[in-house]
Amino acid sequence: MKYDFDTLISRNDTGSLKWDKYGDQDVIPVWVADMDFPxxxxxxxxxxxRLQHxxxxxxxxxxxxxxxxxxxxSSVYGWSIEKEWINWIPGVVSGLAASTRAYASPGSEIVVNPPIYHHFFQVHDESRNKLVKVPLCVREGRWTYDLEAMKQSIGPDTSLILLCSPHNPTGTVFTQQELDSVCELAAEVDAVVVSDEIHCGLVLDSNTPxxxxxxxxxxxxxxxxTLMSASKTFNLAGLNCSYSIIPNPELQExxxxxxxxxVPMVGTLAFTATEAAFESAEPWRQALLEYLRANRDWLQTEIDSIPGLKMQSMQATYLAWIDATELGLNDTTGFFERHGVGFSSGEQFGxxxxxxxxxxxxxxxxxxxxxxxxxxxxxL
Ligand SMILES: Cc1ncc(COP(=O)(O)O)c(C=O)c1O
Structure with missing residues (x-):
């Protein structure tokens, strides 16, 4: 079946967070992470x-x-999970916030790796825990963990490490070895690792699963x-259905x-949509990935041909991370908004x-x- 990703669909009058931000202004929004596809x-x-009932x-x-x-x-990631490990929550951000309350003891430290999805900076209670930022580094054009810096920063006060894999905003798919190294550092100090894998269905390179x-x-x-959801992959963010996978019963409790x-229960229609996504929308996901891959490759060539801009190479997500340092602007997002493009500002990711x-x-x-x-x- 051929799916249509080419038709321009107006999202006016749907209460779209992405589109309503600019109202009647002629600004094309390319910020918040949902898709303009049906x-x-x-x-x-x-x-x-389901609406018939x-x-x-x-x-x-x-x-x-x-x-x-x-x-x-099991079929996409080769991971055998058990029903008892799964809990349903309306959002991954709620899951991150709950995790900081559940696993970070008062006074302890939570480690995050900027640049990172902005909620990673905000989900903890500031009066209770200290956030330790250990920036990612770029190696051979790819963003990854700075393991030396992680080693220096993780210590007896660390109770929790918040990972994002695949990574927003850099689009990195971390390797088995990279993830294992971070988990081993957590093990040395008996910290919990919360892995936000909301973008796992959006890997664009088949050689980096x-x-x-x-x-x-x-x-x-x-x-x-582990925190996951069908929401990013199948464009269901407005329905609110996510899940945690926690093999250890004590951590689950x-x-x-x-x-x-x-945290409220998941809504009826959100369950319906999630079930249909996993049951019958795999061919649609494959077609989507093909479309996104072509968009990414085209965009990479175009952006890199614009003086002062450089798009970072990426393996996953539909979020391009663009280095605009050479433009030398004070308010880069504001500048492009004035020219009709509404980016997410890098500042919010650090x-x-x-x-x-x-x-x-x-x-x-x-x-x-x-x-x-x-x-x-x-x-300019
Ligand atoms: C890494 C990451 N986690 C969580 C979310 C949002 O999750 P939810 O809408 O389920 O709270 C996003 C949305 O962009 C994201 O990129």
Whole structure:
């Protein structure tokens, strides 16, 4: 079946966070991480079918959902998980926040690696825990952990390490060895590792497969909490369904206690969509990856041909990380907004001279975005 990723769909009057930000201004938004593509027809059909039943009370994950999720994780990542390890939560960010309450004892330190998705800086209670930032480094054009710096920064006060793999905003898919090295550092000080793998379904390079952190470091399985969701891959962010995978029952109990009464249950339609995604939307995901891969490759050539801009090479996600240092601007995001392009500012991820560009949109729109960027830079 041929899926349509080319049609420009207006998101006006849908309450779109991405599009409403600029209202009537002529600014094309390429910031927040959702896609301008329609969802898989298989998912839309499942939602339509569910709407025929008129009762929307509290809902549990169906036995079928557990089955298709376990099957999906086994067939795509080669990871055998058990039903008892899974907990359903409405969002990965809630899962990160709950983890800081569950695993970081008062006064202890939480390690994060900038540049990083901005919520990693914000999910902890500042009066309770100290955030230790250990920047990633660039090696052979690829962002990765600075293991020496990690070694220096992780110590007896470290209770929790928050990982993001594949990584937002750099698009790195970490290798088994990189992930294992970080988990081994955690083991030395008995810290918990929370691995946000929300982008795992969006690996663009077939020679760099996503390795779940637990598989990368199986000897540390009992200290690892994995957070995943179908939301990024299948464009369901507005429905709110995510899950944690926690093999260690004690860590799971602490996670559940931190969520109780604060984190709401997953909504009925969110379960329906997630089940349909894992059950029948794999061909759509493959077609999406092909489209995104072509967008990425085209964008890389275009951006790199614009003086002063350099797109970092990336293996996963639909978020391009662009170095704009050479433009020498004080407010790079504001400059491009004035020329009709709404980037995510690098500052929110911890790197002010960078821009993040979401290329999950029809090629025609991406071409217009690039043409505006080129025109903007030409005015300097
Ligand atoms: C790394 C990462 N984690 C979490 C989220 C958001 O998760 P949720 O909407 O499930 O809270 C995003 C969204 O862009 C993300 O990039």
């Amino acid at each position: 969802l898989a027809p298989e998912i839309q059909q499942a939602l339509t079918d 008129p009762v929307f009370g509290y809902t549990r994950a169906s036995a079928r959902l557990y089955d298709v999720l376990i099957q999906h994780i 996503h390795v779940p952190t637990v598989l990368a470091s199986p000897q540390n399985q009992d200290r690892i909490v 602490r996670f559940n206690r931190a969520c109780a009464e604060i 790197q002010a001279q960078y821009l993040r560009l979401n290329f999950a949109c029809p090629r025609a729109r991406l071409e217009e975005v690039v043409s505006r960027i080129r025109g903007a830079v030409a005015t």
